[in-house]
Amino acid sequence: MMDLFKSSKDKWLCQCYTYLYMALSWSQSINLKKVCAEYRVGLWQCPQFLFLIMGVIIILAIMVTYIVASRYEEPEIASLAVLVLTAILFAIGNLIVRAFEQVALASKSKSEFISIMSHQLRSPLSAIKWQLNMLLQGQSPVNTPREYLETIMQQNERMIRSVNDLLEVNRIEDNDLILRPAEFSLKELTLKIINEYTSYASAYNVSVAFKDGENSMKVFADEERLRRVIEHLLDNAIRYSTNGGNISVNIEKQNDGKIVWKITDEGRGIPSAEQRRIFEKYFRSSDAARFQTAGSGVGLFIAKSIIKQSGGEIGFSSQESKGSTFWFVLPVKI
């Protein structure tokens, strides 16, 4: 290529080469990898990287067109070269637009999440405030002071769970989710949680049944984290059973020795168009959309991250208006 630049009429081609070199140096100076990592997107979804690629291709396109046009007399060949490069530019342009779409979508989901989350935190806070108001006013014809204190306690717990979810999302994003696995009975843990959720389920007119499968259901995982996974799955199953119904939970041992935990509800199900996004962070089904249920859109994201890091798998099947089955598989300690 350097031979080409010896000719004086190719001086501008040399300039193109210089611009190309400058573009690449610029990319090195701003450390694209770091910038894209900060956006938490892959290189091919990172606008800065795609912008650089587009710039490089434009410069190359001009150089190649010039070389082709100067080497071949037939205009068809030059036109063809331009056409091919235009097609490549079009494809790259499309990628850039998609990358921006992703960024815009993430920003929209985040705003929505902040709005939901502030509501989630405010609701227990205002409930606590008003219960305290009632207590301070003295006698109430309706409830005893103990009942008010119990409500305050429940609301406080609710707030702690919301804040813990936020912190967990942050840990996952920073790859700082440290699990402390130990052997424990998944059956015992499940029964304990179902028991704790009995009154909550009754409020939704839902009954939760545990189907006893295998007796020895010891798994090797972080019990506290797994509790959260089960709580999120059970909570979702109850909240989306908008017309009441039955929820069944069962645990089975697969042929390969792995333990499968499964929950089936008769709720609204997940619209098929939204099923691929269900484990995304901040994603909420359009049915759930802001005003339908109290979920924050991070429960399934947290559940998936915990199960994945525990060496397991998580998935679901769902039919709109008929219900959903969510499951996870965990390895057993050998």
Add this chain to the structure above:
Amino acid sequence: MGDALTSKGYTLIKALDGEIGLAAALKEQPDLILLDLILPKKNGFEVLGELKKDPATKNIPVIVLTNLEGSNDVEQALSLGATTYLVKANYNLEDVLGKIERVLNHHEK
């Protein structure tokens, strides 16, 4: 909130979702409706819109009592016909009771 209103002598009709709330408003013709925006089945905006469209319920004053505070939310609720918009976390129980009393008195006149 319910306890505070009961202790002040008000009679309460509670509805746990938007659909039940609409049906109850139509049947019971209350003096005032306290409406949250985050409701199952039908959200508060939908409920408010339907209440204000229906000649049987359009004159019932509606106080939106919620923890949502986006400027769009406030604007939308007021343009749909809410009498006032209160953010729960920003008010003491006494303040809310005072507002309820004022709306009821004003409406009676």
